[in-house]
Amino acid sequence: MNQDSRRHAPATLRNRDAILQVLDAHLPASGTVLEVASGSGEHAVYFAPRLRGRYWLPSDIGDNALASIAAWGTAEPADNLLAPISIDASDPPWPIETGQLPAPITAIVSINMIHIAPWSAAVGLFAGAAELLPPGGVLYLYGPFSQGGEHISASNADFDISLKQRNAEWGVRDVDQVSTLANQNGFSETGAIPMPANNLSLVFVR
Numbered sequence: 259m260n261q262d263s264r265r266h267a268p269a270t271l272r273n274r275d276a277i278l279q280v281l282d283a284h285l286p287a288s289g290t291v292l293e294v295a296s297g298s299g300e301h302a303v304y305f306a307p308r309l310r311g312r313y314w315l316p317s318d319i320g321d322n323a324l325a326s327i328a329a330w331g332t333a334e335p336a337d338n339l340l341a342p343i344s345i346d347a348s349d350p351p352w353p354i355e356t357g358q359l360p361a362p363i364t365a366i367v368s369i370n371m372i373h374i375a376p377w378s379a380a381v382g383l384f385a386g387a388a389e390l391l392p393p394g395g396v397l398y399l400y401g402p403f404s405q406g407g408e409h410i411s412a413s414n415a416d417f418d419i420s421l422k423q424r425n426a427e428w429g430v431r432d433v434d435q436v437s438t439l440a441n442q443n444g445f446s447e448t449g450a451i452p453m454p455a456n457n458l459s460l461v462f463v464r
Contacts, residue, residue, distance in 0.1 A: 263329035265298040265322070269370070273454065274304050277369065277400055280451055280459045281309060285396055289364025290315050290340070292354070292390070294347050294383060295371035299327030306339035313338045313360050317345040347371065348378040350386030365396040372436070373401055376427035380436065384443040391464045397445060399460040400453065404432045411456040436460060 285291060288311055296302050296316035306314035314336075316327045327342040340359075345352045347368070356363065366387045372380040387397045402414045409415040409430065418430040437447050437460075445462040453459050 263322075263325040264333065265326040267298045267300055270298065270300040270304070273369075273400070273457070274301060276454050277301070277459070278305060278308055280400075280453075280461070281305065281367065281398065284398065284448070284461045285309065285312065286364040286394070287311055288361065289313070290359050290361045291365045291367055292363050293317060294345060294366060294368040294386075295319075295375075296327050296342065297323055297370070299323070299330035299342070301369060302327060302339060302342075303330045303334040303336065307336040310338055312365075313340055315340045315359070315363070316342040318342065319344060319346045345386075346382070347386065348376065348382035350382050351389050352386050354390070356390070362392065363390045363395070364392065365398065366391060367398045369400045371401070372399065373421060373430050374428055376425075377431075380431065380439060384439050384445065388443040388445070388464065393464055395464045397440075397462040397464070399436070399462075401457055402430045403436070403450070403458045403460070404430055405450070406434065407432060410458075414456050433458070433460065 290313040293302055293316045296318050302314055302316040318324050324342050331339055368383055414430055421428040433450050440447055440462045445464050448461040451459040
């Protein structure tokens with residue numbers, strides 16, 4: 259894959275260390291981590307070598323994203339970073355050949371996805387996670403969230419407006435709404451973890 263296919267997401271450089279700290283504390287110590295909506299692939303190449311003991315399986319729905327993920331993997335290879343696969347988060351069950359993975363999927367990570375997608379993507383994410391994850395498996399979400407129906411900052415409120423102007427089905431999701439969806443799919447929430455730039459980490463356990 260030509261390295262010129264690599265895309266850059268500036269937010270990745272700003273949030274990756276804070277996210278890594280949470281992942282290191284909450285992910286199972288072994289198994290395969292499926293990243294849903296890997297985007298540019300920059301998180302995948304950063305996290306995989308720093309979370310050894312686990313395999314990292316990136317995914318996305320867009321051809322350009324998949325090309326970028328593969329190109330980043332070529333530029334910054336790691337022996338536990340797997341080739342990206344195509345997944346539509348809103349359309350589970352996902353076409354994953356689990357028998358061909360080097361280790362069972364024990365965690366699913368989705369960073370900055372459910373607010374830049376229709377709500378059906380969040381519904382599909384939890385349904386797909388419930389299909390794949392074993393008891394004790396972890397589903398991790400990162401991004402901007404409201405709490406109790408209120409935005410946690412003025413910048414998040416402005417961001418929510420801009421998202422809905424771009425697409426009426428997008429928007430900052432509320433923690434309670436996501437937690438309800440999680441419970442419906444057999445997950446319990448371990449808590450909302452404050453992150454830089456008015457974001458949150460949500461960790462759910464099946």
